[in-house]
Every structure is written in C-alpha cells, then in structure tokens.
Amino acid sequence: MEVKMTPSEAREFVAAHHHAVLATYRRDGSVQMSPVAAGVDGTGRVIVSTRSGAAKTANLRRDHRAALLSFTDRFFGPWAIVRGTVEIVELPTAMPLLEEYYRQVSGEHPDWQEYRDAMVKERRVMLQLTISDAGPSPAG
Secondary structure, eight states, X not given: OXXXXXXXXXXXXXXXXXXXXXXXXXXXXXXXXXXXXXEEOTTSOXXXXXXXXXXXXXXXXXXXXXXXXXXXXXXXXXXXXXXXXXXXXXXXXXXXXXXXXXHHHHOOOSOHHHHHHHHHHTTEEEEEEEEEEEEXXXXX
C-alpha cells in the first residue's frame, strides 16, 4: 500500500533539497523536462527562476500545469514530486522574489546590484508552483 506524501512534507523536502527536474507540457501535449534549482517561498509555493524566453516558460504560458521532481545530492535516495499550477511573475515585480530565491538556494550574493543587473539582462522570471498534489511517500 502506497503512503502518500503530504504537500507539507513535500514543501519541507524541496526547501531542503534544491536539485530538481521541472516537467511542463509542449504544444503537442508531450512532456518537456528541464533541470532546475527549486526552493519554497514564504507562502508555501515551489519557486524556480528561469528566463522569460525559455521553453518551459513558453509552455507554462499556454498550459499552467507542471510537475517537479526534487531529489537529494546523492540522487539515489529520498525524493519528492509536487504537481500543480504555475504563475509566472515578470520583472520588475519578480526582483524581490528572485532575491529571496537566491538567498534560499545559494546564500548571500557578494554583490546584489550585480545580481539584479544580471536578472534584468537575462530577462528572468519567477515561476511559482501552487501544490495541488504530492508524492510518493517521504521515503521514496
């Protein structure tokens, strides 16, 4: 009997383990997957930084559904999947979210103005996934 992971357990897992694969849907309905770094924002949404022109962003503009597989640095070990819908937050509104994301995933930046300039130059957006379902069990 499979024991489901709760959304709260999944949030805790993603907040502690940033390596992930994000799955979105192409125009033809096939799955497109991207390696990403993921975190969790203050409202419990899974967050990912990406470029405005990336394939995953284009896919999410058409179809807001996504799934994210988060795993440990060990790779073969515990893992979590979250599924839900994604909101895309554009600059300039995304800047404080991008800063929060960086702190969570990488710590303090040595030059925040340099970081902000890079986010603008790269046309970064913040993806915010609201979890509707999570799995498998906490042990994988």
